[in-house]
Amino acid sequence: MSIVGELGINMTAEGMAALSKLDDLLDTTIEVGYHADQTAADGEHTLAEIAYWNHYGTLHKDGSVMIPARPFMDTVKKHSEELSEFSQQAMSSLETADAVANAIGSQAKSMIQDAIxxxxxxxxxxxxxxxxxxxxxxxxxxxxxxxxxxxxxxxxLIDTGTLRQNCHYVIKKGKK
Known part of the structure; x- marks a missing residue:
């Protein structure tokens, strides 16, 4: 916000609130997907491993395909414009940076679940x-x-629904 003062701009209360939300979001990271602490139904693997194998695919030792790649996580990148528009709407309509981050995380999670x-x-x-x-x-x-x-x-990807249902997001604050 210091640049506003340096430029001598007199901002409205609405402008100051928007700038404050942006400032609060500056060091926020939203991680969407699967994490190492989520155990798969077999009890031996994590959902992150299962998601990785399904996203990228796996090969037999002879090089033939064992599990074909089904890149469901790429949907966020594939629809980045849509997510960007959603993020702008969230910034405009929600009161706090936390609410904005949660809305973006929830939307990205839904996009992955829909792709699955x-x-x-x-x-x-x-x-x-x-x-x-x-x-x-x-x-x-x-x-x-x-x-x-x-x-x-x-x-x-949908036999038990576990992969789809357990996609989640985590909001992390602070320097990376």
Whole structure:
């Protein structure tokens, strides 16, 4: 706000409030997605790991695709203009910097959840849908047989809803 005084600008109360909100948001970071403390249903992995594997995909040792990439987290970047417009509206209509940050975090989270549910991702593989036995080449002592329960759905990322439902945001304040 010091630049306003240096320029000799006499701001309205509304302008001062907006500038104060911007100042409060200056050192605010909104992290959206999955964090290391969120455990997946299998109890062995974190949701962050599951999200990473699904977002980027994984490969078999021979280089063939094991899990196809389904980049649902990219929706925030893909729709950055929409999020920017939303952020401007939040700045104009909400009273505090905390309310603005929470609104932006909630909107970004909703965008990711909608992408998981609505995008046209590569369908699940037949073994994923129907279930059965397969060899997991990444066993601790070499390949091991693994039984897949089957999801009964061709739509990826939504079988239990855990990934979609547990996307969240965290607001961090202070210097990075």
């Amino acid at each position: 549910k609505d995008e046209d991702w590569v369908p699940n593989a037949p073994i994923t849908i129907e279930g059965g036995w397969m060899m997991n080449e990444y066993g601790k002592k070499g390949p091991v047989p693994v039984h897949i329960e089957g999801k009964r759905s061709t739509k990826p």
